[in-house]
Amino acid sequence: MAPLSKNKIKYIHSLEQKKIRKEERVFLAEGPKLVGDLLEYFPCRFLAATSLWLQSHPNIYAGEIAEVSQEELSRASLLKTPQQVLAILEQPQYTLTPDIARHSLCLLDDVQDPGNMGTIIRLADWFGIEDIICSQNTVDVYNPKTVQATMGGIARVRVHYTSLPDFIRSQGKEIPVFGTFLDGQNMYEQPLAANGLIVMGNEGNGIGKEVEALINRKLYIPNYPQGQETSESLNVAIATAVICAEFRRQAAWK
Amino acid sequence: MAPLSKNKIKYIHSLEQKKIRKEERVFLAEGPKLVGDLLEYFPCRFLAATSLWLQSHPNIYAGEIAEVSQEELSRASLLKTPQQVLAILEQPQYTLTPDIARHSLCLLDDVQDPGNMGTIIRLADWFGIEDIICSQNTVDVYNPKTVQATMGGIARVRVHYTSLPDFIRSQGKEIPVFGTFLDGQNMYEQPLAANGLIVMGNEGNGIGKEVEALINRKLYIPNYPQGQETSESLNVAIATAVICAEFRRQAAWK
Numbered sequence: 491m492a493p494l495s496k497n498k499i500k501y502i503h504s505l506e507q508k509k510i511r512k513e514e515r516v517f518l519a520e521g522p523k524l525v526g527d528l529l530e531y532f533p534c535r536f537l538a539a540t541s542l543w544l545q546s547h548p549n550i551y552a553g554e555i556a557e558v559s560q561e562e563l564s565r566a567s568l569l570k571t572p573q574q575v576l577a578i579l580e581q582p583q584y585t586l587t588p589d590i591a592r593h594s595l596c597l598l599d600d601v602q603d604p605g606n607m608g609t610i611i612r613l614a615d616w617f618g619i620e621d622i623i624c625s626q627n628t629v630d631v632y633n634p635k636t637v638q639a640t641m642g643g644i645a646r647v648r649v650h651y652t653s654l655p656d657f658i659r660s661q662g663k664e665i666p667v668f669g670t671f672l673d674g675q676n677m678y679e680q681p682l683a684a685n686g687l688i689v690m691g692n693e694g695n696g697i698g699k700e701v702e703a704l705i706n707r708k709l710y711i712p713n714y715p716q717g718q719e720t721s722e723s724l725n726v727a728i729a730t731a732v733i734c735a736e737f738r739r740q741a742a743w744k
Numbered sequence: 745m746a747p748l749s750k751n752k753i754k755y756i757h758s759l760e761q762k763k764i765r766k767e768e769r770v771f772l773a774e775g776p777k778l779v780g781d782l783l784e785y786f787p788c789r790f791l792a793a794t795s796l797w798l799q800s801h802p803n804i805y806a807g808e809i810a811e812v813s814q815e816e817l818s819r820a821s822l823l824k825t826p827q828q829v830l831a832i833l834e835q836p837q838y839t840l841t842p843d844i845a846r847h848s849l850c851l852l853d854d855v856q857d858p859g860n861m862g863t864i865i866r867l868a869d870w871f872g873i874e875d876i877i878c879s880q881n882t883v884d885v886y887n888p889k890t891v892q893a894t895m896g897g898i899a900r901v902r903v904h905y906t907s908l909p910d911f912i913r914s915q916g917k918e919i920p921v922f923g924t925f926l927d928g929q930n931m932y933e934q935p936l937a938a939n940g941l942i943v944m945g946n947e948g949n950g951i952g953k954e955v956e957a958l959i960n961r962k963l964y965i966p967n968y969p970q971g972q973e974t975s976e977s978l979n980v981a982i983a984t985a986v987i988c989a990e991f992r993r994q995a996a997w998k
């Protein structure tokens with residue numbers, strides 16, 4: 491086992507930058523639960539762990555393994571409280587096929603916050619949404635904060651980046667395209683399809699004009715009691731969860 | 745108008761500490777949208793803003809007002825991208841009355857993440873939950889990250905801290921006490937009450953043993969498709985949202 495060199499620590503920290511992650515086609519994951527989950531799905535280029543963790547995981551495959559002290563791990567880690575193990579994993583390559591919208595899909599239009607992105611991937615995993623299509627300006631799925639917030643969901647949910655207007659247009663007019671708007675229809679009073687595209691917008695600006703023009707089913711998440719003064723909106727991950735739950739309820743338990 | 749002294753900047757930064765906020769009975773809020781909202785609800789001890797913001801808000805009441813340059817604001821701010829105005833506001837004092845459970849209530853058992861806490865307050869505001877009862881070890885509602893994440897919800901949702909077991913016991917046996925568990929009943933197949941207590945647990949450990957023993961309606965948020973391998977859980981704010989939405993749907997749109 492190699493020791494943890496200064497250069498390696500520098501390299502690990504450089505993976506906070508999207509540019510470096512993209513060039514190297516890797517991403518960083520930390521903590522025994524997350525790394526344990528992801529090692530089953532992604533080839534591991536490098537792994538640094540305490541002797542305790544390594545002893546309880548004798549059959550790890552990684553390009554390089556470093557046994558580190560808690561103090562060395564702290565220097566390498568991006569977390570406030572580093573936990574036993576960190577891994578550099580290979581980014582998967584997914585293909586966006588035209589027939590992808592046979593299933594319910596979530597489309598993200600410029601979501602910016604890494605934590606929101608990770609939380610959306612985690613809930614997509616819970617609600618059986620296998621693909622998320624993102625506009626090119628959406629936050630990178632391999633941002634370390636996003637990876638941590640997915641809690642392993644990143645292993646099962648495929649995230650694609652493309653032009654949303656082009657993607658929606660490629661799907662044919664019979665595919666319902668849903669989005670939430672303050673002047674939309676109460677989602678509890680609308681039949682929601684078992685397939686279709688669900689568009690969620692940017693934290694501050696909502697859904698962009700070009701994408702909005704392609705939405706043919708405008709929905710509204712009703713507040714309660716209706717008409718009462720309240721927050722003007724829900725957090726984008728919260729809104730995504732409430733909508734996806736309602737799609738699944740109507741499909742399975744209506 | 746007073747200039748922004750070094751001591752004042754130091755004081756603002758000290759409000760990151762719960763101990764200081766508690767002693768001073770104040771909290772910090774930043775940004776034109778949030779500060780604009782909160783000034784209508786909480787007395788303002790101190791306000792620092794750019795001349796542009798002050799010009800467009802001629803009728804501000806505050807114990808002290810400082811006109812600051814963008815650079816001075818940056819030094820005072822706790823945000824990565826400071827925005828025009830920050831305010832030190834007085835903490836409200838709420839009374840926890842015994843008849844509070846006539847309405848639906850949310851109880852938080854040791855939720856730790858300031859962002860989750862703020863997001864829960866924001867969604868409680870959306871879903872008409874007027875009071876949140878927190879265990880003593882729950883993160884402080886006046887943590888600056890929490891205040892920012894409420895997006896103004898902190899003005900309308902009253903947050904109380906007390907012993908959850910004592911509070912639940914004080915409510916009488918006819919009040920339903922809901923909580924989510926992996927072995928609970930599918931929440932879509934259960935009649936949910938218009939009033940009652942909804943307990944949400946800590947991010948890592950869930951609901952504590954003593955509180956769990958007092959829960960008489962165990963619920964489960966079904967994943968989809970059921971039985972498929974998925975994340976083991978939802979983020980606590982996401983779970984709170986999905987449950988509160990279902991309570992409101994059953995009350996208003998069933």
